[in-house]
Amino acid sequence: MNARPNRFETNADGWEGPGGPQDLYFTRDESWPYPRMVRADNIYLYDENGTQFIDASSGPIASNLGHNNRRVIEAMKAQLDKYPFNTIRLARSDENIALAERLAAFAGAGFERPFFVSGGSEANEAAIQFARQWAFAHGDVERKRLFSLMPSYHGGTICAQMLSGDDAVAPIFEGMTTMPERIEAPLTYRPPDGLTQEQNEDRICEHFEARIQALGPETCLALFMEPVGGLATGANVLSGRFLKRMREICTKYGLLMVLDEVMSGAGRSGKFLTTHHHGDDCKPDLVVLAKGIGSGYIPLGIMLAPARMVDELSGLTGFNYGHTSNANPLACAVGLATLEELDERKLIENAASTGAYLKERMRALAETCPIIGDVRGLGLLQATEIVADKQSKRTFSSDAKAPDTLRTMALDYGLSLYARRTNNGRYGDWVMTSPPLITTPDQVDEMVDRFEQLFTAFTDAMVRGGEAVA
Numbered sequence: 001m002n003a004r005p006n007r008f009e010t011n012a013d014g015w016e017g018p019g020g021p022q023d024l025y026f027t028r029d030e031s032w033p034y035p036r037m038v039r040a041d042n043i044y045l046y047d048e049n050g051t052q053f054i055d056a057s058s059g060p061i062a063s064n065l066g067h068n069n070r071r072v073i074e075a076m077k078a079q080l081d082k083y084p085f086n087t088i089r090l091a092r093s094d095e096n097i098a099l100a101e102r103l104a105a106f107a108g109a110g111f112e113r114p115f116f117v118s119g120g121s122e123a124n125e126a127a128i129q130f131a132r133q134w135a136f137a138h139g140d141v142e143r144k145r146l147f148s149l150m151p152s153y154h155g156g157t158i159c160a161q162m163l164s165g166d167d168a169v170a171p172i173f174e175g176m177t178t179m180p181e182r183i184e185a186p187l188t189y190r191p192p193d194g195l196t197q198e199q200n201e202d203r204i205c206e207h208f209e210a211r212i213q214a215l216g217p218e219t220c221l222a223l224f225m226e227p228v229g230g231l232a233t234g235a236n237v238l239s240g241r242f243l244k245r246m247r248e249i250c251t252k253y254g255l256l257m258v259l260d261e262v263m264s265g266a267g268r269s270g271k272f273l274t275t276h277h278h279g280d281d282c283k284p285d286l287v288v289l290a291k292g293i294g295s296g297y298i299p300l301g302i303m304l305a306p307a308r309m310v311d312e313l314s315g316l317t318g319f320n321y322g323h324t325s326n327a328n329p330l331a332c333a334v335g336l337a338t339l340e341e342l343d344e345r346k347l348i349e350n351a352a353s354t355g356a357y358l359k360e361r362m363r364a365l366a367e368t369c370p371i372i373g374d375v376r377g378l379g380l381l382q383a384t385e386i387v388a389d390k391q392s393k394r395t396f397s398s399d400a401k402a403p404d405t406l407r408t409m410a411l412d413y414g415l416s417l418y419a420r421r422t423n424n425g426r427y428g429d430w431v432m433t434s435p436p437l438i439t440t441p442d443q444v445d446e447m448v449d450r451f452e453q454l455f456t457a458f459t460d461a462m463v464r465g466g467e468a469v470a
């Protein structure tokens, strides 16, 4: 256990004068402590006092290559010296062309034309606008309606925020942009009473089709789904069976199917894209990537679209969407270095094998720990669900502030964790157990040992506070 008093600051501590850290924007009455990180290497972060933390969630599932990756850093330095900025309305760059070609090879047929932006929210925004402009250019002017799963997360811009299935934020922005139709996500841990997982999936697919029919297929534009969820679902995995059925419905009624692989893509699931785990009959029209493709070294987001659609659209209206930093050469150089690392060090294969080992070890821990209800995910995109009562799968009360308490306590056990309540805890509480793709089995052991101590202390605290059943 890391023992140093008053090590972390909170925004309730106040801040003298102007400026201050970004977290001053967060609520003061729920003020959580933050260490000041000053150095990072491999899967480890170090604060100002030299205390070491395992980056157990890769930040917000972004640091896929871990820290201090020399290939990426050297590529960035070289690019800064060569040509750091370009704007796509005025000129082409070698780095844009090289990354697009390499990415298309990784992504395979149907994803030949990457479009580069600066993050996941922008990439989802690009996908929404691409879908709309595609429909408009083909005379389907009424097709505007979007569908997304409940719960889900697709980003922080107003449109991406509304696309996200989160009741806690919806009332704030309602009316500022159109609300998408929400389709229940097939959550695997708590399917509705009396239904098997397959029956639940069928029920949801039938509901999706019925909604399209009721609203009028000619008004329906696209369906967005995370094939493996992030913080909104705690790494809930959509089955191939479910994806296939949703694909069939989209095709039948002319909707585009978009997979948001901002977290699950770029190798994290154990394949380059999660859709590669499934057959062509599950294939989406568009895929959205971010986070791991820039590996935390630079903001980079990508929409992958088929050449067939992009080339046809460019003969009609073209795709009119852009930002100053589209296909920024420095960001493209990082993307290229990331793909080279994935390839040469076989990190996608490592995500599969080390992910399987991590799941096995966390599931073994769950056997003996009264508050671990579920361990799920794919590859190294995993979450551990915490419950107040394992028998009934009861969630913690909101007073317990369980994910934030766990995240705070984790700092004392050398773990930096991504955990925050979403949807006011309606669907449960979890912590992302998703370390970088470079993690070795020995490092999994080190991490799980720390988790064991953390969960013992957290269980004690929750039982003592009357929040959990031992």
Ligand SMILES: Cc1ncc(COP(=O)(O)O)c(C=O)c1O
Pocket: 060, 118, 119, 120, 121, 122, 124, 153, 154, 155, 156, 226, 230, 231, 260, 261, 262, 263, 290, 291
């Ligand atoms: C599935 C998913 N989509 C989109 C986003 C938004 O990405 P960004 O924060 O890079 O804008 C996130 C971020 O957490 C995400 O998890």
